[in-house]
Amino acid sequence: MLQVYLVRHGETQWNAERRIQGQSDSPLTDKGEKQAWQVAERAKALGITHIISSDLGRTRRTAEIIADVCGCDIVFEPRLRELDMGVLERRHIDSLTEEEEGWRRQLVNGTDDGRIPDGESMQELSDRMHAALAACLQLPEGSRPLLVSHGMALGCLVSTILGLPAYAERRLRLRNCSISRIDYQHSPWLASGWVVETAGDVSHLDAPALDELQR
Numbered sequence: 001m002l003q004v005y006l007v008r009h010g011e012t013q014w015n016a017e018r019r020i021q022g023q024s025d026s027p028l029t030d031k032g033e034k035q036a037w038q039v040a041e042r043a044k045a046l047g048i049t050h051i052i053s054s055d056l057g058r059t060r061r062t063a064e065i066i067a068d069v070c071g072c073d074i075v076f077e078p079r080l081r082e083l084d085m086g087v088l089e090r091r092h093i094d095s096l097t098e099e100e101e102g103w104r105r106q107l108v109n110g111t112d113d114g115r116i117p118d119g120e121s122m123q124e125l126s127d128r129m130h131a132a133l134a135a136c137l138q139l140p141e142g143s144r145p146l147l148v149s150h151g152m153a154l155g156c157l158v159s160t161i162l163g164l165p166a167y168a169e170r171r172l173r174l175r176n177c178s179i180s181r182i183d184y185q186h187s188p189w190l191a192s193g194w195v196v197e198t199a200g201d202v203s204h205l206d207a208p209a210l211d212e213l214q215r
């Protein structure tokens with residue numbers, strides 16, 4: 001049974017400042033770097049064999065630290081990037097007007113084409129994340145891959161595996177450098193395909209980490 005580990009990148013400057021990144025970027029904070037070293041030790045203990053990472057700077061740096069500790073190569077995969085949040089990227093969450101808040105809510109209010117102007121829909125995000133995940137099924141027998149990605153992107157992936165629509169309200173908290181695990185199973189009793197084993201585990205971190213609303 002293929003086990004795939006999912007890691008959200010370490011805390012960034014804009015995470016801490018409550019600014020929206022999307023496919024824009026900001027560097028890891030000192031705390032984010034420390035989180036990455038801690039999740040890397042966990043990854044090593046788990047016997048990770050392959051690291052596949054979003055090619056944005058914050059995931060790239062997190063993946064490099066994990067690769068350093070695990071002794072693996074990294075494959076950069078643009079389909080693991082964060083949701084494109086269009087015209088709201090770089091903005092402070094607290095500075096949005098009512099109209100802009102409405103755009104943000106369109107992502108999760110039950111319309112499958114809801115999007116921020118110039119951005120991407122949750123369904124488009126789900127499609128590319130699932131395509132990137134499906135590629136893991138081609139890895140050699142015995143592989144144990146770890147994907148490094150983002151809060152909205154991983155939240156959407158896990159939620160859709162659980163059977164929720166891509167645009168459903170998010171009920172899953174994914175803190176910086178949390179680990180989730182999904183397995184590909186064949187089961188006549190339960191679902192065949194991807195199942196969620198754990199989500200959002202931060203037991204390897206020695207200090208509280210931020211969730212996507214910076215709490």
Ligand SMILES: O=C(O)[C@@H](CO)OP(=O)(O)O
Pocket residue numbers: 008009015019020021022023082149150151152212
């Ligand atoms: O893009 C962002 O600002 C947040 C949104 O949830 O995601 P992440 O920090 O995980 O990239």
